[in-house]
Amino acid sequence: MSYKNYKTILISALLCLxxxxxxxxxxxxxxxxxxxxxxxxxxxxxxxGLSLFYAGLVRSKNVLSVLMQCFAITCVASIVWLIxxxxxxxxxxxxxxxxxxxxxxLFLSDVTRESMSGGIPETVFVMFQMTFAIITPALVIGxxxxxMKFSAMLWFTVLWMTVVYFPVCHWVWGGGWLGDKGTLDxxxxxxxxxxxxxxxxxxxxxxxxxxxxxxxPLPPHNLTMSITGAGMLWVGWFGFNxxxxxxxxxxxGMAILVTHISAAIASLTWMFIEWIKYGKPSVLGIVTGMxxxxxxxxxxxxxxxxxxxxxxxxxAGVVCFTATNFMKRTLQIDDSLDVFPVHGVxxxxxxxxxxxxxxxxxxxAGLADGVSIADQFGVQLTAVIAVLVWTLIxxxxxxxxxxxxxxxxxxDEQERVGLDITQHEEKGYNM
Amino acid sequence: MKLVTAIIKPFxxxxxxxxxxxxxxxxxxxxxxxxxGRQKGHTELYRGAEYVIDFxxxxxxxxxVSSERVQDVIEAITKTANTGKIGDGKIFITNIEQAIRIxxxxxxxxxx
Numbered sequence: 001m002s003y004k005n006y007k008t009i010l011i012s013a014l015l016c017l018x019x020x021x022x023x024x025x026x027x028x029x030x031x032x033x034x035x036x037x038x039x040x041x042x043x044x045x046x047x048x049g050l051s052l053f054y055a056g057l058v059r060s061k062n063v064l065s066v067l068m069q070c071f072a073i074t075c076v077a078s079i080v081w082l083i084x085x086x087x088x089x090x091x092x093x094x095x096x097x098x099x100x101x102x103x104x105x106l107f108l109s110d111v112t113r114e115s116m117s118g119g120i121p122e123t124v125f126v127m128f129q130m131t132f133a134i135i136t137p138a139l140v141i142g143x144x145x146x147x148m149k150f151s152a153m154l155w156f157t158v159l160w161m162t163v164v165y166f167p168v169c170h171w172v173w174g175g176g177w178l179g180d181k182g183t184l185d186x187x188x189x190x191x192x193x194x195x196x197x198x199x200x201x202x203x204x205x206x207x208x209x210x211x212x213x214x215x216x217p218l219p220p221h222n223l224t225m226s227i228t229g230a231g232m233l234w235v236g237w238f239g240f241n242x243x244x245x246x247x248x249x250x251x252x253g254m255a256i257l258v259t260h261i262s263a264a265i266a267s268l269t270w271m272f273i274e275w276i277k278y279g280k281p282s283v284l285g286i287v288t289g290m291x292x293x294x295x296x297x298x299x300x301x302x303x304x305x306x307x308x309x310x311x312x313x314x315x316a317g318v319v320c321f322t323a324t325n326f327m328k329r330t331l332q333i334d335d336s337l338d339v340f341p342v343h344g345v346x347x348x349x350x351x352x353x354x355x356x357x358x359x360x361x362x363x364x365a366g367l368a369d370g371v372s373i374a375d376q377f378g379v380q381l382t383a384v385i386a387v388l389v390w391t392l393i394x395x396x397x398x399x400x401x402x403x404x405x406x407x408x409x410x411x412d413e414q415e416r417v418g419l420d421i422t423q424h425e426e427k428g429y430n431m
Numbered sequence: 432m433k434l435v436t437a438i439i440k441p442f443x444x445x446x447x448x449x450x451x452x453x454x455x456x457x458x459x460x461x462x463x464x465x466x467x468g469r470q471k472g473h474t475e476l477y478r479g480a481e482y483v484i485d486f487x488x489x490x491x492x493x494x495x496v497s498s499e500r501v502q503d504v505i506e507a508i509t510k511t512a513n514t515g516k517i518g519d520g521k522i523f524i525t526n527i528e529q530a531i532r533i534x535x536x537x538x539x540x541x542x543x
Contacts, residue, residue: 217482219475278476288478325479338478 028119030248035124038243042131045236046138053229060221061418062146063428069141077134088166090174098177101170136192142337143200144207150423152408159398164391183383187244189299189351190387197344198391206399207409209334230287237294241301255301258309266293269317292320295346300354305363312353316346355380432527433501435494438520439512450507462491470518
């Protein structure tokens with residue numbers, strides 16, 4: 001090839017790169033649409049997805065208390081996010097940025113109509129992330145359901161988000177030390193499921209067992225409500241994991257694909273284990289398996305392929321089933337809605353397996369240059385331990401502080417009559 | 432006057448009601464109840480938490496009749512509510528001291 005031809009080809013090649021470089025911070029309409037949609041989908045997961053799922057699982061005298069807690073958390077978490085949560089999670093701190101974000105973006109002072117976050121408006125990013133900050137404390141409800149004072153729950157939510165959710169979010173996604181180490185958490189295995197699971201576990205232990213647990217039957221009052229909520233969670237999760245690509249692209253597509261596979265496999269795994277072990281497949285079992293599968297795939301969703309999803313789904317089904325039975329029957333900890341064995345353990349499984357199945361030989365997105373599977377697994381394990389330890393300790397402290405402020409648990413008589421009447425002076429059903 | 436109280440399996444209500452209507456019985460009261468005798472309950476399992484449910488759903492039928500008709504009513508119920516399996520239920524006969532029709536004020540047999 002002559003020199004002239006070579007130069008022409010080189011210049012042409014460089015010109016082709018221009019659009020990619022020029023539009024780095026220009027608004028990408030497709031991406032923006034998708035994340036706007038995902039924001040709605042993830043909010044839908046809390047109200048009413050999780051709300052209905054949880055509400056159906058408690059006794060009828062407490063159905064409104066669960067719906068009220070989810071709704072109130074949605075509101076409170078949003079305000080806290082606005083005032084300082086977004087800043088603490090995603091801004092840069094001048095000196096302590098490894099551990100926490102800055103306070104320069106209070107009341108979203110730096111966020112305007114024009115400010116961008118990659119190819120999407122920053123307002124959209126703020127909102128999308130907010131829906132994650134909402135659902136995480138809402139998940140914790142499962143650990144203290146049917147016995148926590150409403151006032152205590154409000155205090156707890158604000159304090160817990162401040163010392164657990166915002167810091168951990170910053171560590172992993174906001175420029176903190178875990179993200180710097182190359183920790184893989186696509187949509188919140190660490191940030192959402194492990195924090196919520198560990199938080200619920202501590203709450204369950206500190207608040208103590210519900211009256212009558214475990215000798216008295218405390219069965220779900222309305223499984224049809226729970227199954228309805230479960231379906232909403234599966235659909236909403238497409239926004240949760242697919243939206244975490246922050247783009248309308250192949251990553252989002254693959255994230256949704258593996259999310260779906262993991263959900264289906266984990267559901268059937270749980271169902272079959274129950275069928276074999278207890279003689280009958282139950283509908284509560286199949287949807288619990290679904291949640292386990294979805295929680296597990298969350299951190300891995302952007303990094304693994306279908307093969308990884310199958311392994312993750314299967315593992316989640318088996319391990320979370322075992323963990324749930326272990327908590328309920330052996331340890332007899334009253335984690336009323338099984339947040340730790342399903343979300344906590346599921347999140348741990350997915351975060352660890354992401355380190356393995358990200359490798360391209362398993363159909364994953366591929367390890368970073370120079371990083372081996374063992375290296376990545378080590379990074380994942382460090383993150384899991386760090387987040388667990390921090391959450392367990394911080395949650396304990398928050399509960400003790402809340403107890404000093406207003407007390408944590410309702411009186412025995414109030415618990416017997418039910419939270420709907422005693423905390424809210426309302427009845428769920430007037431039949 | 433006698434009060435015939437019958438605890439029966441819920442799905443037998445229509446059969447019992449038809450037999451009573453054939454007897455000329457013009458009114459009865461039905462309540463949904465739970466109970467157990469020698470019929471075993473069932474187990475329910477929710478995420479590893481197992482509950483034994485002893486109480487089974489039953490229906491309680493109450494019929495106020497004149498003493499002469501009691502035997503016929505007992506026969507009618509016994510024939511139609513019977514399945515031959517444990518849990519068919521029981522019938523109790525008690526005395527009615529007085530009966531009053533609220534709309535008209537009639538008392539005694541005229542109120543039945």
